[in-house]
Amino acid sequence: VMGNCSNTLGIPPGKGPHQVGCADLMVDHTVQGSFFRLYYPCEPSPSSEKPCWIPSQEYFDGLADFMKINRSFAERIFNYLYGSYRIPAFWEAPFKSNGKYPLVIFSHGLGAFRTLYSAICAELASRGFVVASVEHRDESGSATFYFKENSQMQQQAHQADTKNSKPVQENLEKVWMYYRALKPGEEEFSLRNNQVQQRANECIRALKILDEINSGKSVTNVLQSEFDWSSLKNSLDLCKTAVMGHSFGGATVIETLCKELTFKCGVALDTWMVPLKEEIFPNVKQPILFINSEKFQWAGNIIRMRKLDSASIQRKMITIRGTVHQSFPDFTFLTGNWIGKVLKLKGDIDPHLAMDLSNKASLAFLQRHLSLDKDFNQWDPLIDGKDENLIPGTNIHATHLATLQYF
Numbered sequence: 291v292m293g294n295c296s297n298t299l300g301i302p303p304g305k306g307p308h309q310v311g312c313a314d315l316m317v318d319h320t321v322q323g324s325f326f327r328l329y330y331p332c333e334p335s336p337s338s339e340k341p342c343w344i345p346s347q348e349y350f351d352g353l354a355d356f357m358k359i360n361r362s363f364a365e366r367i368f369n370y371l372y373g374s375y376r377i378p379a380f381w382e383a384p385f386k387s388n389g390k391y392p393l394v395i396f397s398h399g400l401g402a403f404r405t406l407y408s409a410i411c412a413e414l415a416s417r418g419f420v421v422a423s424v425e426h427r428d429e430s431g432s433a434t435f436y437f438k439e440n441s442q443m444q445q446q447a448h449q450a451d452t453k454n455s456k457p458v459q460e461n462l463e464k465v466w467m468y469y470r471a472l473k474p475g476e477e478e479f480s481l482r483n484n485q486v487q488q489r490a491n492e493c494i495r496a497l498k499i500l501d502e503i504n505s506g507k508s509v510t511n512v513l514q515s516e517f518d519w520s521s522l523k524n525s526l527d528l529c530k531t532a533v534m535g536h537s538f539g540g541a542t543v544i545e546t547l548c549k550e551l552t553f554k555c556g557v558a559l560d561t562w563m564v565p566l567k568e569e570i571f572p573n574v575k576q577p578i579l580f581i582n583s584e585k586f587q588w589a590g591n592i593i594r595m596r597k598l599d600s601a602s603i604q605r606k607m608i609t610i611r612g613t614v615h616q617s618f619p620d621f622t623f624l625t626g627n628w629i630g631k632v633l634k635l636k637g638d639i640d641p642h643l644a645m646d647l648s649n650k651a652s653l654a655f656l657q658r659h660l661s662l663d664k665d666f667n668q669w670d671p672l673i674d675g676k677d678e679n680l681i682p683g684t685n686i687h688a689t690h691l692a693t694l695q696y697f
């Protein structure tokens with residue numbers, strides 16, 4: 291697909307008992323359709339390979355747009371730095387049918403896309419979750435694609451394309467959608483609030499597609515895939531469904547919980563509260579775990595998170611010492627120490643330790659609110675910030691918060 295994706299080091303594999311498989315699903319082919327990467331417990335399959343972390347060059351182009359750097363310059367840097375990495379999951383490995391798995395829908399951040407949180411998604415899948423990492427079409431991601439029907443298509447020779455992103459149908463033409471920057475003078479809130487509503491609808495659409503697959507309905511995957519999606523029939527316990535996300539994806543968690551009660555709880559990673567209307571907060575009835583980095587948060591953002599505090603619904607907040615905003619996406623593992631620090635892709639804490647704390651706190655919270663019968667409750671103390679590398683609540687100084695409250 292890309293350069294030789296030879297580097298299987300870098301992104302840590304899941305620590306749980308299950309091997310992890312992954313496969314992409316797009317239903318239907320239009321921009322209103324659902325597009326996600328599924329991470330799931332799989333049968334050991336030595337023949338399966340691990341897919342490239344960045345599926346095609348267009349994602350690097352989108353990242354360049356997002357970072358406001360020249361595309362050809364960025365392509366060389368990104369290919370050199372990141373072109374060879376693989377995801378810690380086996381591409382289209384056979385699904386391991388073993389009772390009903392709980393489900394997590396994951397929402398990526400601004401400028402990201404569906405493959406960039408594989409350390410989190412693979413960890414959850416290795417612990418016995420099915421995880422759908424959606425790719426949003428709200429122009430908040432670096433890049434995404436869909437298809438449009440083009441009757442002239444038959445005559446054209448097919449451009450050389452990566453196997454698993456070529457459409458099955460002949461007359462479909464791939465269309466790339468890139469990150470849309472805020473226009474000068476454009477009001478940020480209305481753009482971001484429209485986007486968070488679309489993002490929530492896309493998470494709900496992914497849930498509906500998986501509900502159909504679970505009940506045995508056959509779905510047509512627009513993408514060429516050898517994966518047998520019918521093997522997921524009766525394998526999901528949709529009463530045990532959660533929504534999770536990073537930054538803009540954290541705001542998407544709150545908006546999604548408000549719109550769809552099938553989601554029993556949410557885990558919001560370093561949430562960006564700006565896109566949300568505060569008047570929806572009383573309508574959110576489900577438990578939420580806020581896991582924050584030490585460096586990204588600011589008083590105004592924390593004050594809005596605090597407005598979701600509740601005496602009757604469990605709302606928890608912890609902060610991981612020495613972390614930055616990028617301690618949650620996969621980049622944090624892939625950049626050498628000094629570049630990582632300079633680009634703020636790494637904090638002071640070891641990235642593996644930070645990810646471990648975040649994942650274990652998430653697993654404990656998911657067990658508690660999805661009533662799982664696993665041993666994740668061993669990590670309950672982390673939910674209360676009981677660890678030398680955790681701060682219960684936030685590091686944003688209370689006095690600072692207090693004064694801001696009244697002005």
Ligand SMILES: CCN(CC)CCN(C[C@]12C[C@](c3ccc(C(F)(F)F)cc3)(C1)C2)C(=O)Cn1c(SCc2ccc(F)cc2)nc(=O)c2c1C=CC2
Nearest residue numbers: 356357399400401402406536537538539562619621633635
């Ligand atoms: C100047 C651009 N300006 C755009 C508004 C701000 C750019 N920015 C800080 C960045 C992302 C950064 C990044 C990525 C990737 C490399 C690389 F070199 F490793 F590729 C380097 C440096 C650039 C750190 C953020 O937006 C932070 N952020 C994010 S970052 C999510 C993300 C994006 C791309 C990824 F590859 C991985 C993760 N998600 C959000 O939902 C929100 C925010 C802020 C508010 C809401």
